[in-house]
Amino acid sequence: MGHKTLFISDLHLEENYPDTTQRFLALLKNCDASIDAIYILGDLFEAWIGDDDDTPFHRDIIHALRAVTQTGLPIYFMRGNRDFLIGKKFLQATGCKMLPDEEKINLYGTAVLLMHGDTLCTRDIAYLKWRKKSRHPILNTLLFSMWPLAFRRWFANKMRVKSMLHTQSAAKEIMDVTQEEVERVMQKHRVYYLIHGHTHRLGTHEFTLNQTQATRMVLGAWHQQGSVLEWNQDGKKLFFNI
Numbered sequence: 001m002g003h004k005t006l007f008i009s010d011l012h013l014e015e016n017y018p019d020t021t022q023r024f025l026a027l028l029k030n031c032d033a034s035i036d037a038i039y040i041l042g043d044l045f046e047a048w049i050g051d052d053d054d055t056p057f058h059r060d061i062i063h064a065l066r067a068v069t070q071t072g073l074p075i076y077f078m079r080g081n082r083d084f085l086i087g088k089k090f091l092q093a094t095g096c097k098m099l100p101d102e103e104k105i106n107l108y109g110t111a112v113l114l115m116h117g118d119t120l121c122t123r124d125i126a127y128l129k130w131r132k133k134s135r136h137p138i139l140n141t142l143l144f145s146m147w148p149l150a151f152r153r154w155f156a157n158k159m160r161v162k163s164m165l166h167t168q169s170a171a172k173e174i175m176d177v178t179q180e181e182v183e184r185v186m187q188k189h190r191v192y193y194l195i196h197g198h199t200h201r202l203g204t205h206e207f208t209l210n211q212t213q214a215t216r217m218v219l220g221a222w223h224q225q226g227s228v229l230e231w232n233q234d235g236k237k238l239f240f241n242i
Contacts, residue, residue, distance in 0.1 A: 003034055005107060007229040009041035009116065009197025010221040012082065015057045023226040023242050028064050031073055036233075038073065040096075041197045041219060042080025042116030047160060049152040051089035062093045069095030078103065080116045080198065081127075084135060104189045108233045113191045117198030117218070120177035120185070176201065182216055183209055195219065195229065202227060202239065 006027075013021050031038070044061075069075055078099040079086060091098055103114045118131065133139060147155070176199055186194055192214040202220030206213060217237065220227030226242035 003036050003108075003233040005037045005039070005231050006035060007039045007041060007114075007195055007219060007231070008222075008227070009080065009219040010043045010200055011040075011226075012043055012046040012222065013061060014046040015055075020222050020226075021057075021061070023222065025060075025064050027226060027228070027242055028068050031068055031071075035073060038068070038075045039078070039099075039114060039195075040075065041078045041114060041195070042118075043082045043197065044077070044080070045083045045086075047156045048083035048085050049149065049156050050085055051087045053149060053152075062090070065094035065096060076103075078114065078116055081118045081131065085140065102185065102189065104191060107193075107231055108235065110193060110235070111189075111191045112193040112195060113186060113189045115185070115194065115196040117177065117196035120181050120196065121175060121199070122178045122181045123174045123176075175199065177216075179207070183207075183214075186214060193217070197221075204237075 008027075011020060011024055013024060015021075065075060075094070075096045076099050077086070077091070077094075077096040078101070090096075099114065101115065101119065105112050105114060118127070121127070177196075182194065186192070186209060192209060192212055194214075194216045196216070197219040199218060200221035200223075201218050203218050205216040205218070207216075208214065217229060219229055220239070228240055228242060230238045230240060232238075
């Protein structure tokens with residue numbers, strides 16, 4: 001059996017949608033020796049207000065991730081716009097390995113850039129301003145040290161509603177990546193393959209970069225069904241649903 005690597009993002013797990021959670025747990029449970037690694041490229045959770053939000057729901061997810069990493073199968077995690085507050089306690093509990101916002105990997109001999117994808121949407125100026133503020137270390141410290149869980153939960157719900165209204169009112173092209181930024185970041189890392197999520201616009205896009213064919217692969221969201229990208233050691237790439 002050939003080896004393969006799996007990529008997922010934008011599961012937006014939350015207690016109110018148990019079907020999505022069960023699909024994710026089934027994916028983890030069915031992992032076998034043919035899988036070399038799993039990459040979660042952001043927004044695993046619909047909202048994460050801090051590693052101290054110790055709920056039974058979160059514990060179930062943490063235990064399932066830990067059960068996989070304890071077998072020796074690595075799970076890599078990249079923060080998204082909904083779960084950027086995931087920290088060291090979560091990583092220690094799950095055994096997952098944190099990735100930076102831009103990570104270049106060697107995938108069976110091919111250089112591939114991994115991103116969540118939100119920073120590629122350069123026309124969404126309002127979001128990028130909020131992103132810069134919310135990722136500031138001082139604000140993160142305030143969130144943990146001064147805001148009680150109940151207030152953080154209220155604030156997270158408020159921001160989710162605001163985000164939903166923004167998404168509904170913004171023009172479609174504003175919520176998608178800009179080709180110029182895609183090419184810039186790929187040239188920066190000297191790659192011809194990019195895998196990202198965030199936009200929920202599942203698909204493969206091919207274009208010319210430095211007179212060479214380049215490919216951008218967009219991971220799907222898990223609202224209706226699980227979406228997984230499988231990259232085999234022989235170079236074959238396959239999107240499949242669960």
